[in-house]
Amino acid sequence: MNEICVIGGSRYFGRRLVENLRDRGERVTVLNRGSSAPPEGVTHLRADRGDEEALRLALAGRTFDVVVDQVCYTPRHAAVARRVFEGRTRRYVMTSTVEVYADLGGGGPYREDALDLPDDEDPADDSLSYGEGKRRAEAVLGRAGGFAFAAVRTAHVLGGADFTGRLGHYVRRMSAGLPIGVCADPRPASFIEEREIAAFLAWTALAGFTGPVNACSHGTLDVRQLCAAIGEPVYTRGESPYSFERDYTMDNGRATALGFTFSNVGDWLPGVVKEARACV
Template structure:
């Protein structure tokens, strides 16, 4: 049994992670602002992680074997976390994102198109941190999501108060209405209704992960102490937007109606005119076995179709 602190953990794969930790017999403390209370048997600290004094006071004398941070989006939040948990935990795992590799958001080394991107393309140990940017501005943060994650990783990598690992998640799908981004529902609804989908002339492939698989990987990353640094989390198999639409077509019987947009223009979700599909080789070498996207995506599409057809309560 380990003492595990989860920051966030109130919805989707974060909620699943908490459930899996509890099922595995770990002692769990969840920290969030109260949007959702954890189940019976899990300690809940109701506090805003951005308020350092309140966070330290809420933690009291608690110590943990590992902290899993689901909601760290900026270097400011990372600095607060580093100070608050220094001396309280031996290990810290942050949920990050595939977006850190997006060449549209930063000057990054290039890899050949079609070659999955390895972790070292974005090295948090050398990434520039700028604390004076308007990270508290919601609009700025939304526009600089990828950079916020890169800099948060950089802060926690360099802090040295604990062993640090980041899990860079692919695009997460599955769970029907639980999939709060609505990106898969966008395709199931539009294709079923015969509405247009905006795609690039030559959309490039990307990678995905099922929400249950991501919860499993986060559990593995939290309880495995033998590695640090970033690790990519994606199911096996590259798919582009037309591959995704084809799976929806198989279940709806409706052919997608495409509208082609120029490179650089806004398109539908998962239509990319730039390459940054991730490699999951490091996680495999460390011992995690991934599923194939093609095996679970039809089921996720079916869930989305069922959810869209169900009446709203």
């Protein structure tokens, strides 16, 4: 049995991750600001992960085999975590994103080694895009000397209960007969279902590899293919959540070689669409 701390983990696939680890028999501690109660059977600590003093107070006297950080968005977050958790855990897993590949030229599918990580922690956090914040956070934690580090670069996550409302956007508009905005040449993206990414993160927490790893289901979708799985869309020129002008596809070969078996997008998409309809 392992002592595992999940930072965040209050909703969506983070909550599923906590339940997954708990149901495997691990001792799970959830650390967040306390905006919602964690699942039953886990320890709950309250602190703002960006407040170093509060974080140290909440964790006083505690050590962990693994930390899974669901809400590390900036190099400042990462630097705080590095200082607080060095010597407090043997393994640190950060949930990163396919968005780290956003500024690469050319097309995917991108492998992990396609991306270079910076050597510095600047510029200031408030000047960073989401993907660049994650890229620099990976770099900061990767330089830690007190624990082994892995970064899970997640594909776009689809699930019926997605609090971001991205899939719901399409379901609601198509149900109302409203047009869907698409760019001139929508590009494909990799996706993963919320249960699968939770299972992958739990698997990564208990594994031994280090470094970045891509997590995505087999197969890709562009916005038109996604909409076709929902109904009969009417398109207009414009923007919508999954209408991408750049390629967001990833190669999951490293994770597959390490032993994780991914599903195919077509196997779970109809079920996710059904769940999304029930939630809107």
